[in-house]
Amino acid sequence: MTMLNNVLEQWKGIPGFDNEFFKYLEMGTYNHEKKILTMTMVVPQELCNVLSTLHGGAMATLVDVVSSIAIIASDPERMPPSVSVDLSVSYAATAPVGEKITIESTVLKIGKNLAFTDTAIYNNHNKIVCKGSHTKFIHRKAAL
Amino acid sequence: MTMLNNVLEQWKGIPGFDNEFFKYLEMGTYNHEKKILTMTMVVPQELCNVLSTLHGGAMATLVDVVSSIAIIASDPERMPPSVSVDLSVSYAATAPVGEKITIESTVLKIGKNLAFTDTAIYNNHNKIVCKGSHTKFIHRKAAL
Amino acid sequence: MTMLNNVLEQWKGIPGFDNEFFKYLEMGTYNHEKKILTMTMVVPQELCNVLSTLHGGAMATLVDVVSSIAIIASDPERMPPSVSVDLSVSYAATAPVGEKITIESTVLKIGKNLAFTDTAIYNNHNKIVCKGSHTKFIHRKAAL
Amino acid sequence: MTMLNNVLEQWKGIPGFDNEFFKYLEMGTYNHEKKILTMTMVVPQELCNVLSTLHGGAMATLVDVVSSIAIIASDPERMPPSVSVDLSVSYAATAPVGEKITIESTVLKIGKNLAFTDTAIYNNHNKIVCKGSHTKFIHRKAAL
Numbered sequence: 001m002t003m004l005n006n007v008l009e010q011w012k013g014i015p016g017f018d019n020e021f022f023k024y025l026e027m028g029t030y031n032h033e034k035k036i037l038t039m040t041m042v043v044p045q046e047l048c049n050v051l052s053t054l055h056g057g058a059m060a061t062l063v064d065v066v067s068s069i070a071i072i073a074s075d076p077e078r079m080p081p082s083v084s085v086d087l088s089v090s091y092a093a094t095a096p097v098g099e100k101i102t103i104e105s106t107v108l109k110i111g112k113n114l115a116f117t118d119t120a121i122y123n124n125h126n127k128i129v130c131k132g133s134h135t136k137f138i139h140r141k142a143a144l
Numbered sequence: 145m146t147m148l149n150n151v152l153e154q155w156k157g158i159p160g161f162d163n164e165f166f167k168y169l170e171m172g173t174y175n176h177e178k179k180i181l182t183m184t185m186v187v188p189q190e191l192c193n194v195l196s197t198l199h200g201g202a203m204a205t206l207v208d209v210v211s212s213i214a215i216i217a218s219d220p221e222r223m224p225p226s227v228s229v230d231l232s233v234s235y236a237a238t239a240p241v242g243e244k245i246t247i248e249s250t251v252l253k254i255g256k257n258l259a260f261t262d263t264a265i266y267n268n269h270n271k272i273v274c275k276g277s278h279t280k281f282i283h284r285k286a287a288l
Numbered sequence: 289m290t291m292l293n294n295v296l297e298q299w300k301g302i303p304g305f306d307n308e309f310f311k312y313l314e315m316g317t318y319n320h321e322k323k324i325l326t327m328t329m330v331v332p333q334e335l336c337n338v339l340s341t342l343h344g345g346a347m348a349t350l351v352d353v354v355s356s357i358a359i360i361a362s363d364p365e366r367m368p369p370s371v372s373v374d375l376s377v378s379y380a381a382t383a384p385v386g387e388k389i390t391i392e393s394t395v396l397k398i399g400k401n402l403a404f405t406d407t408a409i410y411n412n413h414n415k416i417v418c419k420g421s422h423t424k425f426i427h428r429k430a431a432l
Numbered sequence: 433m434t435m436l437n438n439v440l441e442q443w444k445g446i447p448g449f450d451n452e453f454f455k456y457l458e459m460g461t462y463n464h465e466k467k468i469l470t471m472t473m474v475v476p477q478e479l480c481n482v483l484s485t486l487h488g489g490a491m492a493t494l495v496d497v498v499s500s501i502a503i504i505a506s507d508p509e510r511m512p513p514s515v516s517v518d519l520s521v522s523y524a525a526t527a528p529v530g531e532k533i534t535i536e537s538t539v540l541k542i543g544k545n546l547a548f549t550d551t552a553i554y555n556n557h558n559k560i561v562c563k564g565s566h567t568k569f570i571h572r573k574a575a576l
Contacts, residue, residue: 017191017199020164047161055161056228057208061201084200085546086518086567088232088376090421092397092404108416109380113545113569114517116380118419128396131406133378133419135518135567137545229402230374230423232520234565236541236548252560253524257401257425258373260524262563272540275550275565277522279374279423281401305479305487308452335449343449344516345493352489372488376520 003076004030008069020046021058021065028102030073035107037070043099053094054101054129059121060089062103063132067117070105071136082115082136089132093123100124113138147220148174152213164190165202165209172246174217179251181214187243197238198245198273203265204233206247207276211261214249215280226259226280233276237267244268257282291364292318296357308334309346309353316390318361323395325358331387341382342389342417347409348377350391351420355405358393359424370403370424377420381411388412401426435508436462440501452478453490453497460534462505467539469502475531485526486533486561491553492521494535495564499549502537503568514547514568521564525555532556545570 005027012022024047028038047058064087072079095101105119115136121129149171156166168191172182191202208231216223239245249263259280265273293315300310312335316326335346352375360367383389393407403424409417437459444454456479460470479490496519504511527533537551547568553561 011194014194016189016193016196017202018193020190021201045160046164049160049162050155050158052160055205055208056231057165057201057205058161060204060208060231060233061199064199064201064204083238084233084235086232086234086378086520086565087200087204088230088421088518088520089204089228090230090374090396090404090423091228092399094227108378108419111380116378116416116419128404131396131404131421133376133421133518135378230376230421230522232374232376232565234518234540234548234567236543252522252563255524260522260560260563272548275540275548277374277520277563277565279522299482302482304477304481304484305490306481308478309489333448334452337448337450338443338446340448343493343496344519345453345489345496346449348492348496348519348521349487349489352487352492371526372521372523374520374522375488375492376518377492377516378518379516382515 004073007072007076018065021061035070035074036104037066037073038102038104039066040100040102043095043097043101045097048097052097056091059091059130060087060132062121063087063089063119063134066103067105067119067134068136070107070117071110071115074107074110080138080140082138085135085137087132087134089130091130092128095123095129101129112140148217151216151220162209165205179214179218180248181210181217182246182248183210184244184246187239187241187245189241192241196241200235203235203274204231204276206265207231207233207263207278210247211249211263211278212280214251214261215254215259218251218254224282224284226282229279229281231276231278233274235274236272239267239273245273256284292361295360295364306353309349323358323362324392325354325361326390326392327354328388328390331383331385331389333385336385340385344379347379347418348375348420350409351375351377351407351422354391355393355407355422356424358395358405359398359403362395362398368426368428370426373423373425375420375422377418379418380416383411383417389417400428436505439504439508450497453493467502467506468536469498469505470534470536471498472532472534475527475529475533477529480529484529488523491523491562492519492564494553495519495521495551495566498535499537499551499566500568502539502549503542503547506539506542512570512572514570517567517569519564519566521562523562524560527555527561533561544572
């Protein structure tokens with residue numbers, strides 16, 4: 001995890017939309033064999049809607065961000081940059097401000113050009129909050 | 145649009161994740177017959193990724209937020225609250241910081257329980273940046 | 289599983305698009321606690337594309353059909369009819385004709401109005417072929 | 433359209449899942465400038481569910497098949513083969529057996545590696561039945 005933590009620390013220093021999430025996210029565990037990354041977050045007011053529950057757009061962004069880190073985690077020294085192709089999220093329940101949620105992202109497959117991921121967000125009773133899929137295109141350098 | 149603008153002005157006063165987008169969004173036009181709402185935004189650094197292009201999670205949030213307003217716009221005085229069921233986004237191109245983008249959201253159908261919307265984001269050359277779908281559940285009061 | 293098998297046997301007798309899949313599907317196991325249904329199929333030529341691999345539309349239909357059975361399986365005597373709201377599928381690999389695949393569908397949540405499911409198709413080496421999500425609306429009778 | 437019709441006629445001769453749809457589909461129009469292909473179909477019992485309305489899996493397959501033809505139509509002589517990456521469908525209404533439906537597929541973008549499409553199915557009153565998105569990976573030959 002050292003390499004991955006270094007990558008994250010570098011990212012945390014860069015202002016922008018990612019950082020609005022990184023500053024609340026805590027690294028959990030990474031299972032190399034199953035390619036599953038977990039991170040946790042206490043839902044902050046800043047990422048909530050007017051009902052003080054985690055905003056649907058913030059959930060979509062967590063699916064995006066945590067699965068992107070999971071892709072890097074699978075090979076932090078050599079993974080090329082990747083860009084989003086498709087993202088989809090199903091919203092099963094709400095997560096109120098102050099609740100500790102767990103974001104669990106699984107890399108289903110990393111191919112030559114595409115990476116497929118599957119992400120679930122659970123509340124602190126281990127109930128599903130949302131489920132998302134994120135497909136990314138990997139910018140590998142041409143074989144020169 | 146007066147009623148809709150009033151609704152938006154009220155929302156803009158409420159701190160939270162919506163407001164991180166409302167403060168950059170400008171109301172465009174609303175076509176009542178076709179149920180199409182357009183809003184515009186100059187891409188701010190705050191919603192960008194490390195490459196200084198609009199973050200994929202921010203695009204997903206724009207699909208969520210603008211389609212939610214489009215649903216309200218179809219009947220701003222009587223539309224009940226709604227919650228997200230499914231959101232999906234396909235990413236076709238990037239939108240760099242400073243670019244003026246147009247978010248165009250169409251309400252495909254508002255049924256008794258569900259609302260279906262379709263949203264496109266265009267860059268300032270009218271090229272597609274992303275395309276999204278957002279399905280919401282409408283909390284109508286039980287017939288008492 | 290007796291009640292569920294009875295439901296399936298009835299369905300198998302009804303001509304239509306479902307039956308083009310039911311006739312190839314074999315019931316696997318159902319885990320009541322985790323709400324996971326598995327079914328298997330040997331990929332038939334009839335459901336293949338011109339490259340003799342399982343057609344993407346057939347995979348989408350398997351996600352639809354098997355998750356619908358999983359919803360019924362959670363309460364086969366009392367589950368009301370449900371209709372599709374949103375379906376999404378990510379295609380990670382191909383499954384050639386003659387390959388035995390496993391379709392594993394998990395009911396993530398059954399609420400008052402909506403059911404959320406998550407489905408994976410694996411090949412006979414337990415590698416992921418596709419991953420899908422299917423949200424359904426449940427037609428519960430009004431409380432009379 | 434001659435080249436496109438020739439391609440379709442060849443495909444119609446190949447048994448398989450595609451052909452279960454091609455045999456009911458009629459070529460409509462193709463707008464080269466807007467990259468919009470329309471095809472029509474009278475909903476056959478064979479593609480219906482037990483309620484005698486067009487099956488959700490059949491709708492997903494129509495989104496897949498017609499958008500794939502639309503990609504080819506954009507350059508029928510030179511378009512390389514493509515494979516599905518992500519497909520998503522939102523179901524807004526039913527289409528009963530015997531109804532004439534129109535499938536309208538728009539190629540949003542064809543890039544170096546990925547093609548993005550958007551497809552709507554309308555009933556014979558021009559009301560939306562479903563809306564789908566289909567992203568494909570294009571197998572271009574390496575630059576030799």
